[in-house]
Amino acid sequence: MIDIAVVDYGMGNLRSVSKALEHVAPHQNVVVTSDPKQIAAAARVVFPGQGAMPDCMRELDARGLRDAVITAAAEKPFLGICIGLQLLFEHSEEGNAAGLGILKGQVRRFAAAQMHDAEGGKLKVPHMGWNQVYQRQAHPLWHGIENGERFYYVHSYYVVPDDRGLDVGYSEYPQQFTSCIARGNVFAAQFHPEKSQHSGLQLLSNFVQWDGVF
Template sequence: MIDIAVVDYGMGNLRSVAKALEHVAPDHRVVVTSDPAKIAAAGRVVFPGQGAMPDCVRELDARGLREAVIAAAADKPFLGICIGLQLLFDHSEEGDVAGLGIVPGQVKRFAAADMHDALGGKLKVPHMGWNQVYQSDKHPLWAGIEQGARFYYVHSYYVQPQDAAIEAGYSEYPTRFTSCVARNNIFAVQFHPEKSQHDGLQLLANFVRWNGVSN
């Protein structure tokens, strides 16, 4: 029995995600896999990734993992990370590509030309480094994590949900953008919990204990 499946579609260093999960859940079996059958058999699924959206979609389909991810997101505790958040949406401006259509909404690029900090300094894209995350609503995955805790980001695009009610957290760069969404058994984040030290590990530990119910 696989307790936690980390979906491997060839995009990003998935071992760092798996190692972080093994650290917070030493009694659970964590498997990095590109086998749809193993994903289907797992008790919970983590869907991470790094890279460009068109490449991620292509590799996901090349490995026959599209339907496995859609099925997992329908009925078991499911955690999306970084591109694993963006892929859940209908469409991305990055490469003008369709996502998986699990969560209604769009993926937008930061408008680099118009972005300045409070002192007038120009902000860079990608948004890279530590930033505060503000919890939009209560959720089991926020247990033990303070409002405004800092998490680690690396991204040039952000999600824009069709339904604002699914926003679970947001950050500012320099204006507000959705950094976490929650709907039923799905929780997905733009930042990298596996690179976010104590609070990132706390979020992963909360996921391991989560029964897939938002409230």
């Protein structure tokens, strides 16, 4: 029995994700896998990743994982992390790449020329480091996490859902951007919970106990 499958499509070091899940769920079987059959057999699926969206899509297809991810996102508790959020949408400005199209919307780049803080100082792209996340809607994965808690980010692109009802969390850099979406059994975050210390571990703990209902 596979309790949690972490999808491995060759993009990024997945060790920190799997170790964080093992920490919050020590009695569950966590498997890092690129085998579609193991993903299909798992009770829960985590879809992380790092890198450029065109490369991620190419590797997903090269490993035959596209259908496995789409099916998992339709059927079981599913957590997307970082590029695993962006890939759920239809299209990205990064390399003019098509995503999986599970959710309607776009992935856009931060406009570096317009990025200034309240004092007029220039903000860097990528957005890297700790930032507050504000909960726009209640969700089971927010259990035990204060509104405005800080999580760790590394990204140059952000999602713009067509349906604003998907938006369950946002951050500011300097304008508001969607940092978390949820629909049914799917929750996905732009930040890295596995790098976000106590609050990130709380979110992962909530995920491994979540029944996929929202």
